[in-house]
Amino acid sequence: MAAGEDRSGPATAAHVDVLDGPFTTRQLLRIDEALLLADSTTGLTFSVYVGDLEEPTEEHALRLHDQLDNSENAVLIAVSPNQRVLEIVTGEQARERLPDKYCGLAAMSMTAAFAGGDLAGGIVTGLRMLAEQVAGRRR
Amino acid sequence: MTVYETALIFAGIPAAVVAVVTGAVYGVSARRAKRYRPGRPFEFVPVWFVANPRRTTGGSTAAGALPAGARKGDRPELPTGGDPATQERSEATAEAGVGPVRPRGVKGVVHGSW
Numbered sequence: 001m002a003a004g005e006d007r008s009g010p011a012t013a014a015h016v017d018v019l020d021g022p023f024t025t026r027q028l029l030r031i032d033e034a035l036l037l038a039d040s041t042t043g044l045t046f047s048v049y050v051g052d053l054e055e056p057t058e059e060h061a062l063r064l065h066d067q068l069d070n071s072e073n074a075v076l077i078a079v080s081p082n083q084r085v086l087e088i089v090t091g092e093q094a095r096e097r098l099p100d101k102y103c104g105l106a107a108m109s110m111t112a113a114f115a116g117g118d119l120a121g122g123i124v125t126g127l128r129m130l131a132e133q134v135a136g137r138r139r
Numbered sequence: 140m141t142v143y144e145t146a147l148i149f150a151g152i153p154a155a156v157v158a159v160v161t162g163a164v165y166g167v168s169a170r171r172a173k174r175y176r177p178g179r180p181f182e183f184v185p186v187w188f189v190a191n192p193r194r195t196t197g198g199s200t201a202a203g204a205l206p207a208g209a210r211k212g213d214r215p216e217l218p219t220g221g222d223p224a225t226q227e228r229s230e231a232t233a234e235a236g237v238g239p240v241r242p243r244g245v246k247g248v249v250h251g252s253w
Contacts, residue, residue: 022175022183035190051185058248065246068189081181086251095247107251115253119175 022050022081027120034124038131044094045074046130048123053080053087061087077110077126081119086111088126102133177253 023031031048038046047068053060061078068074072091075098079086088103106129113122140148175181 021186022173022181023186024173031188032190035188039190045189047187047189049185049187051183051187052181058250062246062248064187081175081177084177084253086253088247088249088251090247090249092245095245098247100247100249103247103249104251107249111251111253114175115177117174117176 023120030124031120031127034127034131038127042097042131042134043073044097044134045070046127047074047076048127049076049078050119050123051080052082053078053085057083057085057087061089065089065091075130077123079110079114079119079123081114084114086114088130097134097137098130103130106130106133 021028035046035048038044045068049061049064057078057080061076064078065071065074065076068076070091072093074091075094076089077086078089086107088107090098090100090103106126109129110122110126113119113125
Protein backbone atom coordinates (compact mmCIF):
# COMPACT_ATOMS: atom_id res chain seq x y z
CA MET A 1 0.00 0.00 0.00
CA ALA A 2 1.25 3.41 -0.85
CA ALA A 3 0.47 4.82 2.56
CA GLY A 4 2.76 2.29 4.20
CA GLU A 5 5.58 3.03 1.80
CA ASP A 6 5.34 6.72 2.41
CA ARG A 7 5.31 6.21 6.13
CA SER A 8 8.49 4.12 6.12
CA GLY A 9 10.34 6.72 4.10
CA PRO A 10 9.09 10.25 4.67
CA ALA A 11 10.74 11.76 1.57
CA THR A 12 9.04 15.03 2.42
CA ALA A 13 11.44 17.09 0.37
CA ALA A 14 10.49 15.33 -2.86
CA HIS A 15 6.76 15.42 -2.14
CA VAL A 16 6.48 18.86 -0.70
CA ASP A 17 5.06 20.38 -3.86
CA VAL A 18 2.31 17.79 -4.14
CA LEU A 19 1.65 17.30 -0.47
CA ASP A 20 1.60 20.97 0.26
CA GLY A 21 -1.87 20.80 1.73
CA PRO A 22 -2.84 20.20 5.33
CA PHE A 23 -3.34 16.48 4.74
CA THR A 24 -0.96 13.57 4.94
CA THR A 25 -0.87 10.94 2.24
CA ARG A 26 -2.87 8.58 4.37
CA GLN A 27 -5.53 11.20 5.00
CA LEU A 28 -5.71 11.99 1.29
CA LEU A 29 -6.23 8.32 0.54
CA ARG A 30 -9.00 8.13 3.14
CA ILE A 31 -10.75 11.15 1.64
CA ASP A 32 -10.34 9.72 -1.85
CA GLU A 33 -11.79 6.41 -0.72
CA ALA A 34 -14.74 8.09 1.01
CA LEU A 35 -15.45 10.21 -2.07
CA LEU A 36 -15.36 7.25 -4.42
CA LEU A 37 -17.55 5.20 -2.11
CA ALA A 38 -20.05 8.02 -1.69
CA ASP A 39 -20.24 8.56 -5.45
CA SER A 40 -20.58 4.89 -6.32
CA THR A 41 -23.19 4.05 -3.68
CA THR A 42 -25.41 7.09 -4.27
CA GLY A 43 -24.93 8.06 -7.90
CA LEU A 44 -24.51 11.66 -6.79
CA THR A 45 -21.34 13.66 -7.32
CA PHE A 46 -19.69 14.53 -4.04
CA SER A 47 -16.92 17.06 -3.87
CA VAL A 48 -14.96 18.63 -1.06
CA TYR A 49 -13.41 22.09 -1.05
CA VAL A 50 -10.98 23.10 1.68
CA GLY A 51 -9.84 26.70 1.60
CA ASP A 52 -10.88 30.26 2.20
CA LEU A 53 -14.34 31.34 1.15
CA GLU A 54 -15.22 34.89 0.25
CA GLU A 55 -17.84 36.69 2.26
CA PRO A 56 -20.67 35.93 2.12
CA THR A 57 -19.46 32.37 2.35
CA GLU A 58 -22.80 30.93 1.34
CA GLU A 59 -22.70 32.76 -2.00
CA HIS A 60 -19.16 31.62 -2.68
CA ALA A 61 -20.09 28.02 -1.90
CA LEU A 62 -23.04 28.28 -4.28
CA ARG A 63 -20.77 29.63 -7.01
CA LEU A 64 -18.36 26.75 -6.51
CA HIS A 65 -21.28 24.34 -6.66
CA ASP A 66 -22.43 25.93 -9.93
CA GLN A 67 -19.07 25.07 -11.44
CA LEU A 68 -19.64 21.38 -11.05
CA ASP A 69 -21.03 19.66 -14.09
CA ASN A 70 -24.44 18.10 -13.47
CA SER A 71 -24.65 20.34 -10.44
CA GLU A 72 -28.29 19.43 -9.76
CA ASN A 73 -27.01 16.02 -8.72
CA ALA A 74 -23.92 17.30 -6.95
CA VAL A 75 -23.16 17.80 -3.29
CA LEU A 76 -20.42 20.23 -2.30
CA ILE A 77 -18.84 20.30 1.12
CA ALA A 78 -16.96 23.58 1.49
CA VAL A 79 -14.75 23.97 4.53
CA SER A 80 -13.00 27.20 5.43
CA PRO A 81 -10.69 26.52 8.38
CA ASN A 82 -9.66 30.17 8.70
CA GLN A 83 -13.21 31.42 8.96
CA ARG A 84 -14.29 28.31 10.86
CA VAL A 85 -17.16 27.92 8.48
CA LEU A 86 -18.67 24.88 6.81
CA GLU A 87 -21.18 25.01 3.96
CA ILE A 88 -22.91 21.96 2.51
CA VAL A 89 -24.56 22.74 -0.82
CA THR A 90 -26.92 20.23 -2.42
CA GLY A 91 -28.18 20.48 -5.98
CA GLU A 92 -31.88 20.54 -6.86
CA GLN A 93 -32.12 16.80 -7.49
CA ALA A 94 -29.69 15.85 -4.77
CA ARG A 95 -31.68 17.83 -2.23
CA GLU A 96 -34.70 15.58 -2.70
CA ARG A 97 -32.64 12.59 -1.66
CA LEU A 98 -30.58 14.46 0.87
CA PRO A 99 -32.82 16.83 2.84
CA ASP A 100 -31.30 19.78 4.67
CA LYS A 101 -32.18 18.17 7.98
CA TYR A 102 -29.71 15.34 7.39
CA CYS A 103 -27.10 17.66 5.97
CA GLY A 104 -27.43 19.57 9.22
CA LEU A 105 -26.78 16.42 11.21
CA ALA A 106 -23.70 15.68 9.13
CA ALA A 107 -22.59 19.28 9.53
CA MET A 108 -22.84 18.99 13.28
CA SER A 109 -20.59 15.97 13.49
CA MET A 110 -18.19 17.49 11.00
CA THR A 111 -17.85 20.72 12.93
CA ALA A 112 -17.31 18.71 16.11
CA ALA A 113 -14.33 17.03 14.48
CA PHE A 114 -13.04 20.31 13.03
CA ALA A 115 -13.19 21.95 16.43
CA GLY A 116 -10.85 19.23 17.63
CA GLY A 117 -8.46 19.98 14.77
CA ASP A 118 -9.31 16.85 12.79
CA LEU A 119 -10.01 18.16 9.30
CA ALA A 120 -9.66 14.88 7.42
CA GLY A 121 -11.63 12.92 9.99
CA GLY A 122 -14.49 15.39 9.85
CA ILE A 123 -14.60 15.34 6.08
CA VAL A 124 -14.58 11.54 5.93
CA THR A 125 -17.28 11.32 8.61
CA GLY A 126 -19.46 13.83 6.79
CA LEU A 127 -19.10 12.05 3.47
CA ARG A 128 -19.98 8.73 5.06
CA MET A 129 -23.01 10.13 6.85
CA LEU A 130 -24.34 11.82 3.74
CA ALA A 131 -23.76 8.75 1.56
CA GLU A 132 -25.34 6.41 4.08
CA GLN A 133 -28.34 8.68 4.33
CA VAL A 134 -28.91 8.63 0.58
CA ALA A 135 -28.27 4.89 0.29
CA GLY A 136 -30.54 4.18 3.25
CA ARG A 137 -33.44 6.13 1.82
CA ARG A 138 -33.19 4.36 -1.51
CA ARG A 139 -33.68 0.95 0.10
CA MET B 140 37.01 17.00 41.81
CA THR B 141 38.24 19.70 39.55
CA VAL B 142 36.14 22.72 38.67
CA TYR B 143 35.72 21.30 35.20
CA GLU B 144 34.28 18.02 36.51
CA THR B 145 31.98 19.83 38.90
CA ALA B 146 30.62 22.00 36.12
CA LEU B 147 30.16 18.96 33.91
CA ILE B 148 28.19 17.04 36.56
CA PHE B 149 26.08 19.83 38.02
CA ALA B 150 25.47 21.84 34.84
CA GLY B 151 26.19 19.51 31.94
CA ILE B 152 24.01 16.60 33.03
CA PRO B 153 20.92 18.73 33.85
CA ALA B 154 21.36 20.57 30.56
CA ALA B 155 21.51 17.27 28.71
CA VAL B 156 18.38 16.00 30.45
CA VAL B 157 16.53 19.22 29.63
CA ALA B 158 17.62 18.95 26.01
CA VAL B 159 16.41 15.36 25.73
CA VAL B 160 13.02 16.15 27.27
CA THR B 161 12.58 19.24 25.09
CA GLY B 162 13.43 17.22 22.02
CA ALA B 163 10.97 14.51 22.97
CA VAL B 164 8.17 17.02 23.53
CA TYR B 165 8.62 19.39 20.61
CA GLY B 166 10.50 17.21 18.14
CA VAL B 167 7.50 15.09 17.25
CA SER B 168 5.11 18.01 16.83
CA ALA B 169 7.65 19.96 14.78
CA ARG B 170 7.89 17.06 12.36
CA ARG B 171 4.10 16.95 12.09
CA ALA B 172 3.57 20.70 12.04
CA LYS B 173 1.72 20.50 8.73
CA ARG B 174 -1.76 20.25 10.11
CA TYR B 175 -4.71 22.37 11.04
CA ARG B 176 -5.07 23.67 14.55
CA PRO B 177 -8.20 25.60 15.47
CA GLY B 178 -7.42 29.22 16.14
CA ARG B 179 -4.16 29.20 14.22
CA PRO B 180 -3.97 30.61 10.71
CA PHE B 181 -4.55 28.14 7.92
CA GLU B 182 -2.08 29.07 5.20
CA PHE B 183 -2.44 26.23 2.76
CA VAL B 184 -3.33 26.38 -0.88
CA PRO B 185 -7.07 25.73 -1.36
CA VAL B 186 -7.81 22.20 -2.48
CA TRP B 187 -10.87 20.84 -4.19
CA PHE B 188 -11.47 17.12 -4.28
CA VAL B 189 -13.74 15.48 -6.80
CA ALA B 190 -13.96 11.72 -7.15
CA ASN B 191 -14.35 11.86 -10.90
CA PRO B 192 -12.94 14.98 -12.57
CA ARG B 193 -14.66 14.12 -15.85
CA ARG B 194 -17.89 15.18 -14.22
CA THR B 195 -16.65 18.66 -13.53
CA THR B 196 -16.62 21.48 -16.00
CA GLY B 197 -14.15 23.82 -14.39
CA GLY B 198 -12.00 21.06 -13.05
CA SER B 199 -11.70 18.84 -16.11
CA THR B 200 -9.00 20.84 -17.81
CA ALA B 201 -7.46 21.95 -14.56
CA ALA B 202 -7.18 18.37 -13.35
CA GLY B 203 -5.28 17.45 -16.47
CA ALA B 204 -2.92 20.34 -16.00
CA LEU B 205 -2.18 19.41 -12.43
CA PRO B 206 0.80 17.18 -11.70
CA ALA B 207 -1.34 14.04 -11.69
CA GLY B 208 0.55 10.92 -10.77
CA ALA B 209 3.37 12.85 -9.23
CA ARG B 210 2.51 11.29 -5.93
CA LYS B 211 3.27 7.64 -6.08
CA GLY B 212 0.47 5.20 -5.54
CA ASP B 213 -2.22 7.81 -5.83
CA ARG B 214 -5.10 7.54 -8.19
CA PRO B 215 -4.97 10.17 -10.90
CA GLU B 216 -8.64 11.07 -10.44
CA LEU B 217 -7.92 12.91 -7.23
CA PRO B 218 -7.00 16.47 -8.12
CA THR B 219 -5.31 17.43 -4.92
CA GLY B 220 -3.44 20.45 -6.09
CA GLY B 221 -5.66 23.44 -5.65
CA ASP B 222 -4.96 25.96 -8.31
CA PRO B 223 -5.93 29.54 -7.73
CA ALA B 224 -6.40 29.95 -11.48
CA THR B 225 -9.50 27.78 -11.40
CA GLN B 226 -10.89 29.77 -8.54
CA GLU B 227 -10.22 33.06 -10.20
CA ARG B 228 -11.89 31.78 -13.34
CA SER B 229 -14.89 30.65 -11.37
CA GLU B 230 -15.18 33.98 -9.67
CA ALA B 231 -14.86 35.71 -13.00
CA THR B 232 -17.66 33.66 -14.53
CA ALA B 233 -19.79 34.17 -11.46
CA GLU B 234 -19.31 37.89 -11.67
CA ALA B 235 -20.19 37.73 -15.31
CA GLY B 236 -23.75 36.97 -14.30
CA VAL B 237 -23.91 33.23 -13.69
CA GLY B 238 -24.39 33.52 -9.97
CA PRO B 239 -27.03 36.20 -9.50
CA VAL B 240 -29.25 34.97 -12.36
CA ARG B 241 -29.84 31.56 -10.82
CA PRO B 242 -33.12 31.47 -8.90
CA ARG B 243 -32.58 31.20 -5.19
CA GLY B 244 -34.11 28.75 -2.80
CA VAL B 245 -33.79 25.72 -5.04
CA LYS B 246 -30.46 24.44 -3.88
CA GLY B 247 -30.00 23.42 -0.30
CA VAL B 248 -27.40 25.24 1.73
CA VAL B 249 -26.55 24.12 5.23
CA HIS B 250 -24.28 26.30 7.27
CA GLY B 251 -22.07 25.20 10.13
CA SER B 252 -19.40 26.84 12.20
CA TRP B 253 -17.04 25.86 14.98
